[in-house]
Structure formats: C-alpha cells, structure tokens
Amino acid sequence: MPLLYRIESAPRERIAFELDGRACTALEGDTVLTAILTQASALRRAEFSGAPRAGLCLMGACQDCWVQLADGERLRACTTFVEPGMRVRTGAGG
Amino acid sequence: MIVGAGPAGMRAAEQLVAAGQRPVVVDEGARHGGQIYRQPPVVMRRERRDLYGFEAGRASAVLDRFDDLRSQIDYRARTLVWQIEANTLQLLHAGRNHGMHFDALILATGATDRVLPFPGWTLPGVYTLGAAQVALKFQGCLIGPRVVFAGTGPLLYLVAWQYASHGGQVAAVLDTASASAKWLAAPRLLARPAVAMKGAYFVARLRMMGVPLHGGVTLIRAEGADRVTALAWRSGGTSHTTECDAIGFGHGLRSETQLADMARCAFDYDPIDQAWLPTQDSAGRTSVPGVYLAGDGAGILGADAAELSGARAALAALEDLGIAPAEPQGAKRIERALHAHATFRRGLETAFAPPERWAADAPDELIVCRCEEITAGELRACARETGAREMNRLKALTRIGMGRCQGRMCAPAASRLLAHAAGCELHEVGRLRGQAPIKPIPIVMLHDRAPSTIVPEDQDD
Amino acid sequence: MTERATSESLKADVAIIGGGIVGASAALFLRRSGLSVVLLERNLCGAAASGVNYGGVRTQGRAIAQLPLSLRARSLWARLPELIGIDGEYVPSGHLKLARSQADLHKLETYRDAVAEHGLDLQITSGSAFRRAHPWLGEQAIAGSFCAGDGHANPRLVSPAFARAAQAAGARVIEGCDVTELVHTGGAFIVGDGRSVTVRSRWLLNCAGAWALNVARRFGDDAPMTSIHPGMAVTEAVPRFMDLNIGVEGGGIYGRQTARGNCVMGGARGVANGALYGVPTARSIAELCDRMAALFPALAHAHVIRFWSGVEGSLPDHHPVIGPSPTTPQLIHAFGFCGAGFQIGPAVGEALAELVHHGRSSVALDAFSITRFHTASSSSSTQGAH
Numbered sequence: 001m002p003l004l005y006r007i008e009s010a011p012r013e014r015i016a017f018e019l020d021g022r023a024c025t026a027l028e029g030d031t032v033l034t035a036i037l038t039q040a041s042a043l044r045r046a047e048f049s050g051a052p053r054a055g056l057c058l059m060g061a062c063q064d065c066w067v068q069l070a071d072g073e074r075l076r077a078c079t080t081f082v083e084p085g086m087r088v089r090t091g092a093g094g
Numbered sequence: 095m096i097v098g099a100g101p102a103g104m105r106a107a108e109q110l111v112a113a114g115q116r117p118v119v120v121d122e123g124a125r126h127g128g129q130i131y132r133q134p135p136v137v138m139r140r141e142r143r144d145l146y147g148f149e150a151g152r153a154s155a156v157l158d159r160f161d162d163l164r165s166q167i168d169y170r171a172r173t174l175v176w177q178i179e180a181n182t183l184q185l186l187h188a189g190r191n192h193g194m195h196f197d198a199l200i201l202a203t204g205a206t207d208r209v210l211p212f213p214g215w216t217l218p219g220v221y222t223l224g225a226a227q228v229a230l231k232f233q234g235c236l237i238g239p240r241v242v243f244a245g246t247g248p249l250l251y252l253v254a255w256q257y258a259s260h261g262g263q264v265a266a267v268l269d270t271a272s273a274s275a276k277w278l279a280a281p282r283l284l285a286r287p288a289v290a291m292k293g294a295y296f297v298a299r300l301r302m303m304g305v306p307l308h309g310g311v312t313l314i315r316a317e318g319a320d321r322v323t324a325l326a327w328r329s330g331g332t333s334h335t336t337e338c339d340a341i342g343f344g345h346g347l348r349s350e351t352q353l354a355d356m357a358r359c360a361f362d363y364d365p366i367d368q369a370w371l372p373t374q375d376s377a378g379r380t381s382v383p384g385v386y387l388a389g390d391g392a393g394i395l396g397a398d399a400a401e402l403s404g405a406r407a408a409l410a411a412l413e414d415l416g417i418a419p420a421e422p423q424g425a426k427r428i429e430r431a432l433h434a435h436a437t438f439r440r441g442l443e444t445a446f447a448p449p450e451r452w453a454a455d456a457p458d459e460l461i462v463c464r465c466e467e468i469t470a471g472e473l474r475a476c477a478r479e480t481g482a483r484e485m486n487r488l489k490a491l492t493r494i495g496m497g498r499c500q501g502r503m504c505a506p507a508a509s510r511l512l513a514h515a516a517g518c519e520l521h522e523v524g525r526l527r528g529q530a531p532i533k534p535i536p537i538v539m540l541h542d543r544a545p546s547t548i549v550p551e552d553q554d555d
Numbered sequence: 556m557t558e559r560a561t562s563e564s565l566k567a568d569v570a571i572i573g574g575g576i577v578g579a580s581a582a583l584f585l586r587r588s589g590l591s592v593v594l595l596e597r598n599l600c601g602a603a604a605s606g607v608n609y610g611g612v613r614t615q616g617r618a619i620a621q622l623p624l625s626l627r628a629r630s631l632w633a634r635l636p637e638l639i640g641i642d643g644e645y646v647p648s649g650h651l652k653l654a655r656s657q658a659d660l661h662k663l664e665t666y667r668d669a670v671a672e673h674g675l676d677l678q679i680t681s682g683s684a685f686r687r688a689h690p691w692l693g694e695q696a697i698a699g700s701f702c703a704g705d706g707h708a709n710p711r712l713v714s715p716a717f718a719r720a721a722q723a724a725g726a727r728v729i730e731g732c733d734v735t736e737l738v739h740t741g742g743a744f745i746v747g748d749g750r751s752v753t754v755r756s757r758w759l760l761n762c763a764g765a766w767a768l769n770v771a772r773r774f775g776d777d778a779p780m781t782s783i784h785p786g787m788a789v790t791e792a793v794p795r796f797m798d799l800n801i802g803v804e805g806g807g808i809y810g811r812q813t814a815r816g817n818c819v820m821g822g823a824r825g826v827a828n829g830a831l832y833g834v835p836t837a838r839s840i841a842e843l844c845d846r847m848a849a850l851f852p853a854l855a856h857a858h859v860i861r862f863w864s865g866v867e868g869s870l871p872d873h874h875p876v877i878g879p880s881p882t883t884p885q886l887i888h889a890f891g892f893c894g895a896g897f898q899i900g901p902a903v904g905e906a907l908a909e910l911v912h913h914g915r916s917s918v919a920l921d922a923f924s925i926t927r928f929h930t931a932s933s934s935s936s937t938q939g940a941h
Contacts, residue, residue, distance in 0.1 A: 001321075004229060004237060007236060007261055010137075028137045047816065052218050056215075057207065059228055063498035177840070177862075191841065484599065490715070496789075530835075531862065535858060537844045
C-alpha cells in the first residue's frame with residue numbers, strides 16, 4: 001500500500017522505471033522518493049535493525065531516504081528526480 | 095559567494111547585483127526558493143496561490159526578482175558545498191568536485207524542523223512538518239490521506255490548514271504547548287499583527303472544518319508494524335489513540351549551522367532558539383572577517399526577516415569590500431525593520447516552547463539517533479556509567495551523531511537527554527563539533543585539480 | 556570524572572600531565588603497584604590523539620627499536636577487558652601490508668627478514684595465491700605481508716576507559732585542568748592550574764602528547780617535535796568485505812572495516828585548526844578518496860560520512876621520547892609518538908610505572924631517551940608543537 005497520496009495536478013509525462021524488479025510508472029517531476037512511495041510503503045531497510053524506512057524530512061537533511069539502484073549506485077531519494085529506466089532496489093518488499 | 099537560494103540568499107544576491115557585482119549563488123536545490131518558497135518542477139505547472147497561499151504575493155516578488163536577475167548572477171543549482179577551507183568552498187555538482195575562492199561569503203543555509211521524537215517515529219509514514227509541506231508544495235502529494243499533525247510551533251497550524259485545504263483529512267492537530275502559553279506570548283506576538291492574525295485564522299478555519307485541536311498534549315507513541323497506523327497521546331490525564339495513515343510532527347525549527355562551523359565562526363548558546371548559533375553583529379558579520387550570515391540558518395526569524403537580513407548581510411559585505419551600495423541608507427532601514435521580527439520571535443518561543451518534560455518523559459526504548467539506531471536508554475547508561483556530560487564525549491562513546499545526518503535530527507533530543515541525565519543545563523553539554531563533509535559525498539568524484547605526490551606516511555596507528 | 560572543586564591542594568607520589576592512553580595507562584599501572592596518583596587532563600581524558608586516531612593495534616612496520624615495547628603491548632591488549640573493563644571493540648584481525656610494486660615487495664621481504672629474529676613473524680604472499688586470497692583488493696595490490704598478531708580497536712572507547720579504570724583503581728583524575736603552574740622545588744613538583752587545583756608530588760610524568768614541550772621546556776628539556784595531522788575518513792555502513800586491517804608499503808592509505816560495516820580509512824594530511832584540533836585539507840581528502848576507490852572496489856558506490864584529523868606529536872627520527880629527564884630528577888617524559896602511539900601506549904604506561912616503582916623498566920628504553928636530541932632549551936632546531 002502506498003504512503004504518498006497524489007492530489008490533482010496538471011497532466012505529466014509518464015516515466016517507466018523498475019521497483020524491486022517490478023515494472024512501474026512515475027510522473028515526470030517526481031523525485032525517486034515520490035516515485036517509490038506512491039506505490040510502496042518503504043524505501044529501504046535500516047542497516048542495523050532491518051526495520052523499514054521511508055524518509056523523514058523530504059528536504060535532504062535527515063539522510064534517511066538513501067536508496068540503492070540495481071548497479072549498486074546509491075542516491076538520496078528525496079533530492080533526486082526519477083529518470084526513465086531507473087532500477088531501484090528497496091529490499092523492503094514493497 | 096552566497097550559499098542558499100531561499101529568501102535570504104535571493105535578497106542578498108539582489109543587493110550585490112544592484113551594487114554592480116556578479117555574485118555566485120550556490121544552491122543545493124534544483125530551483126531557487128529555498129524551503130519556504132520551494133518551487134516544484136516546472137512540468138508540474140502549479141499556481142503560486144495554490145503553492146504559497148497568503149504568502150503568494152511575497153513569494154512571487156522575491157522569486158520573480160531572482161529570475162529577472164538570473165543573467166547577472168552565477169547561479170549554481172544542485173550544488174553542494176561540502177567543505178570550507180580558508181577562503182575556498184568545495185563544490186560538488188553532478189559528481190564533479192571543484193574548489194572556488196571567495197572574497198566574501200554569505201551563508202544563508204536555512205533551517206530544518208527541530209525534532210523531539212516519540213517512540214515509533216522511524217516508522218514509514220511519520221514525517222516532519224516541513225516534509226509534509228514539501229510533499230505538498232514540491233511534489234503535489236499528501237503524506238497520507240488521513241494525517242495527524244503533532245508537536246508545536248506556528249508551522250503546525252499552517253501545515254494542518256494547508257492539508258485540510260487541499261483535500262486531506264486532518265485527523266487531529268495535537269499541540270504540545272498549552273493554551274496559557276499563547277496568552278502569555280500575546281503582547282510580543284502583536285509586534286507583527288498581520289502574522290499573528292494569520293495564525294489565529296488557521297486555528298479558526300481548522301475548527302470550522304471540524305478538525306479536533308488539542309493543546310497541552312504529550313505524544314506517547316506512533317503505532318503500527320511496517321507503517322504508522324495511529325498516534326497515541328495524552329492530554330489532561332486522559333489517554334487517546336488517533337488513527338491515521340501518516341503523522342507530520344515538529345517542534346519549531348533548527349538552524350543549519352554546519353558551514354558556519356566549518357568556516358570557523360565563533361558560536362554561542364542562544365536561549366531563545368535553545369541552540370548553539372554562530373555569533374553575528376546586527377549586520378550579519380560573524381567572528382570571521384569576510385563571512386556573513388543571513389536568514390534562518392543563523393537563528394530562526396522566519397521568511398520575511400530572512401529577506402531583510404539577506405539584504406543586510408550583502409550590504410555589510412559590500413561595505414567591508416569598499417564597494418558602494420545602491421542605496422546609502424539601506425542598512426539602517428533594514429536593521430530597524432528587523433527589530434520587530436526579533437520581538438515577535440520571542441513571543442513565538444513563549445507561545446510554542448518545546449516541551450520541557452520531553453527528556454524526562456522519553457522512554458529508554460526510544461530511538462534517538464535514527465541513523466545509528468541509538469536509544470535514549472543507551473545515552474542515559476553512558477552518562478551514568480562514564481560520567482559523560484559533554485556532547486562530543488557522548489558521541490565518541492555511544493555513536494550518537496555519527497551517522498549520515500551528522501546529528502541534524504538527533505542533536506536537539508540527545509542534548510536534552512544528556513543534560514537531563516547529567517543534571518545540568520542544556521547549554522552546559524555543549525554542541526557537536528562539525529566536520530566535513532556536511533552531507534555524505536561519494537568516494538568517487540571527478541576532480542578539477544592538479545595531482546600531487548604522496549607524502550609517505552609510515553605511521554598508521 | 557570532571558572535578559570542579561572550589562580549591563584543592565593535593566599530595567601524591569606521582570603527578571601525571573596528560574590523560575591520553577599513555578598517561579592514563581601509567582596512572583592505572585602505578586595504582587596497581589600501590590603508588591598514589593593524580594592525573595591532570597586539560598580537556599577530557601582520551602579525547603585528543605588517543606581518541607581520534609585510526610585505531611590500528613599494529614606491530615608490523617615499526618622500527619626494530621620499538622618491537623620490544625610493541626610486543627609487550629600485545630600481551631596487554633590481549634587482556635584488555637581485565638585492565639579496563641570493556642573490550643574496546645578490539646579485534647585481532649591481523650594486519651596485511653600491501654605491495655603495489657616489485658620494489659615494495661622487496662622492502663616487505665627485507666623487513667620480514669630483519670624482524671624475524673626479534674620475535675615478529677610475518678607471512679608474505681604474492682602472485683596468484685595472493686590475488687586468490689584477497690579478491691576484494693584493487694588490482695594494484697600484488698602482494699602482502701601478513702602479521703597475524705596485529706588487529707584494531709576503537710580508540711574512542713579504549714582511551715577514555717583507561718582513565719576510568721585508573722580512577723576506579725584509586726587514581727585522582729581531574730579533567731578540565733590546564734596546567735600552568737609547573738615547579739620543581741625542594742625535591743618535589745608543584746603542578747596546578749593556578750586557580751583551583753595544586754598538586755604536590757615526588758614524581759612528575761610528562762604525557763602531554765603534542766603539547767608536551769610546554770611542560771618539558773619549563774624544566775630545561777627540549778626536543779625537535781612538530782605537530783602532524785593525519786587525516787581520516789569513515790564511510791557509511793556497507794556490507795562486510797574486509798576482515799583485515801590494511802596498510803600499504805610506502806604509506807598513503809590504510810583501512811579497516813568495523814563490525815557495523817563502516818570503513819575507517821586513513822592516509823590524508825591535515826592542518827592545524829587552532830591549538831587543539833586538526834582538520835584534513837580538501838586536496839588530501841580528494842586524494843584519499845581516489846586511493847580508497849582504487850584499493851577497495853567494493854567502495855565504488857559508497858559515501859563518506861565524515862572526515863577528521865587530530866594533533867600528533869612527531870619527531871624527526873619517528874621515535875617517541877620515553878625516559879627520564881636529564882635535567883630534573885623524578886621527571887619522566889613520554890611523548891611524540893608520531894601517529895603510532897595507540898598500540899604501544901599501554902606498554903609505555905606500564906614502563907613508566909616500572910621506572911617510578913623500580914627505577915628501571917623491563918623493556919629497554921634507551922633508544923627513546925630525550926638526550927638523543929639537544930636538551931638545552933636554546934636548541935636551534937626545535938619547533939614548538941601547539
């Protein structure tokens with residue numbers, strides 16, 4: 001179940017990306033965080049407890065929203081815009 | 095150079111351009127505006143009134159002005175200043191790092207929410223008030239269809255009203271400050287009557303919408319397994335549980351002072367903000383020649399004051415560089431206007447003081463440092479067993495503040511816990527010393543620099 | 556531990572200036588031999604170099620003259636919990652010193668042969684056997700010298716714990732005490748902060764680290780010590796890939812991975828940040844990051860969370876000063892560890908206690924005498940360490 005809830009906005013291009021191996025779509029202008037959390041309820045698992053995390057501040061301060069891509073690259077989800085073909089791994093089972 | 099493109103940074107740039115300079119504005123964001131006037135991606139085509147409500151006029155004025163001046167400004171978006179050394183900033187942009195020299199540096203780094211957590215705050219769906227606002231403004235999303243807003247501060251009511259006005263269901267607004275505190279603050283709040291009235295308006299509108307508003311609240315726990323489902327709280331001796339899909343919480347704002355620290359500015363404890371802040375004179379000069387402060391990054395005064403202090407700092411920089419400003423009496427006029435803001439600020443802190451009992455009430459199992467997952471119990475045990483009563487010592491022994499956020503989210507809470515455990519005042523436990531990088535940087539960066547030879551280091555203990 | 560008494564006049568057999576691992580371990584061992592001790596620390600015990608160093612518990616690579624102390628220290632590290640009550644995250648992980656060229660390999664082999672008869676056993680692997688054993692190392696590593704008895708620990712925990720252990724053993728530990736009063740008169744030392752603390756003792760140990768010349772010179776002793784600022788980096792936690800403590804022949808990078816997964820790396824250079832602190836330079840940080848990426852491919856996508864440095868006293872022959880003052884009886888110096896004091900620290904503390912208690916130490920300290928430099932304070936080659 002998603003966390004974030006879209007409200008009405010102008011129509012935008014769809015962006016195809018991959019979330020934990022599943023083909024998904026986001027909208028142009030979405031951050032990676034929005035792209036993930038409009039269809040899932042976690043971004044990652046905390047390193048030490050394994051508990052699910054979905055960010056806190058949404059402004060690049062708390063550093064809670066780092067996600068990994070399939071190729072190992074790491075990015076901060078709330079300040080990075082989603083791009084076509086991104087392959088995101090949350091390890092959080094959606 | 096100016097770091098930050100919120101209202102302070104934008105107005106600083108305006109003054110410098112007016113005096114014939116070409117300032118460099120370094121901004122972590124994708125577009126100018128900072129947080130308060132954060133602009134969504136262009137493709138979202140949102141209306142200013144929809145984004146900024148009552149502030150649409152002010153926002154437009156400063157955002158459009160910056161746009162008009164773009165060709166006269168060297169604006170570096172999506173660029174992080176991660177270190178300062180002597181008169182050089184290290185800038186990271188798109189994986190590429192380079193150093194940039196400054197003759198004058200205006201730090202307009204803004205603020206984040208001050209976080210005093212409650213158990214369960216690490217659950218998905220629990221966000222800060224600032225985050226709730228960013229989700230709405232910047233991404234056209236609510237943090238959930240049914241939201242509880244909690245904590246204290248003017249932002250609490252503003253964000254709750256914004257959500258209610260955009261189709262969100264506000265399950266409750268829970269203010270940890272009491273109603274009586276607001277009455278005490280009333281005289282000072284009248285220093286800015288228009289702002290005070292706006293606050294009253296939000297409260298009235300929320301009431302009319304049937305949103306439950308409660309004061310004098312103690313937050314107990316966010317409940318849920320993999321995501322938040324409810325917030326348990328207490329008021330007047332009665333316990334309550336309010337179901338929700340998300341929680342937005344915060345207890346005022348906290349200045350981002352890492353760059354001032356790195357620039358070796360002197361700091362002092364500010365009892366109004368209950369935080370250590372870089373010292374500045376009335377013009378924004380710090381203890382370091384050539385380094386200036388503006389906006390909420392050096393003490394919380396709000397967006398309108400930030401515009402003023404941004405301009406003021408720029409004027410000070412011009413004066414110190416021997417450059418004539420566009421308007422000779424500008425500095426004095428600005429300082430007079432700033433005075434009302436300071437009075438109002440003291441009123442806000444009385445009305446919306448963070449809960450004094452927070453540290454005493456925090457249970458041992460509360461995670462305080464969410465990066466390193468350190469609990470209140472661990473911090474207390476350290477203070478008890480080692481006699482630690484200083485923040486950097488606490489950090490060394492417990493790892494608090496050693497995670498990715500370097501203490502941004504946990505320092506206010508950890509300081510209060512340490513002071514309480516050590517039986518001393520908040521300012522006596524000191525503050526975490528800042529170190530580069532101020533945010534995590536990739537090990538692999540492209541560099542624009544000449545290689546140098548390795549000096550053999552045959553000691554590696 | 557911080558004492559803020561209104562005004563105290565103390566008497567002790569031994570006064571120690573400096574609460575780092577050397578001073579604090581000396582205090583502990585002195586208490587164990589029944590002597591009374593007052594330890595005076597300007598800031599917080601174990602917060603300077605002793606608390607911010609890399610954490611290498613390493614014998615390999617030391618000059619032969621330091622081996623007896625270092626090997627003696629090993630037996631102390633092995634019983635750390637008994638000494639200080641915590642394990643300090645000490646892991647006997649071994650130390651692998653890498654060769655990145657044939658010339659490096661030759662140096663490693665030469666060292667191995669030289670130290671073999673001094674009790675240090677090193678195993679060198681190279682070629683395909685080496686690459687198979689350590690596939691996680693960057694290609695530039697072609698061989699390595701492994702020292703099984705080495706390891707690493709967490710200096711932030713260990714060093715303050717020595718001071719707490721000394722206090723628990725009955726030493727009087729006074730933090731926040733900046734010693735300005737330093738006199739030797741009538742067979743006794745009078746040391747104090749000129750405000751609230753005065754100590755009268757028969758012996759004085761100068762364990763003031765990079766600032767030890769401030770003490771030494773008051774008694775007419777001197778040494779050509781300068782300050783160096785080794786720079787460190789720590790990454791976010793990454794999946795475990797490294798169990799060894801890594802160094803390289805020729806220097807420039809050393810690294811280890813903690814149990815939680817963070818990688819602690821050193822090899823950068825810093826500059827002073829005021830009198831008490833150090834900070835790495837941007838250029839050396841950039842170079843260290845490049846070396847990290849090259850040597851540890853597993854870190855290709857990792858981020859650095861924090862850089863830091865400290866202040867270490869350094870002497871031109873890369874050996875510390877340990878031993879009695881030639882000018883002042885019952886004054887003993889122990890400082891200038893050149894960035895390599897953490898592992899030998901406890902053994903130095905023990906040796907200092909032996910010097911006081913027995914008049915001699917079980918480990919020979921002649922190579923570290925301050926008399927190997929000019930001792931007159933008018934020496935032209937000295938440079939103050941602040």
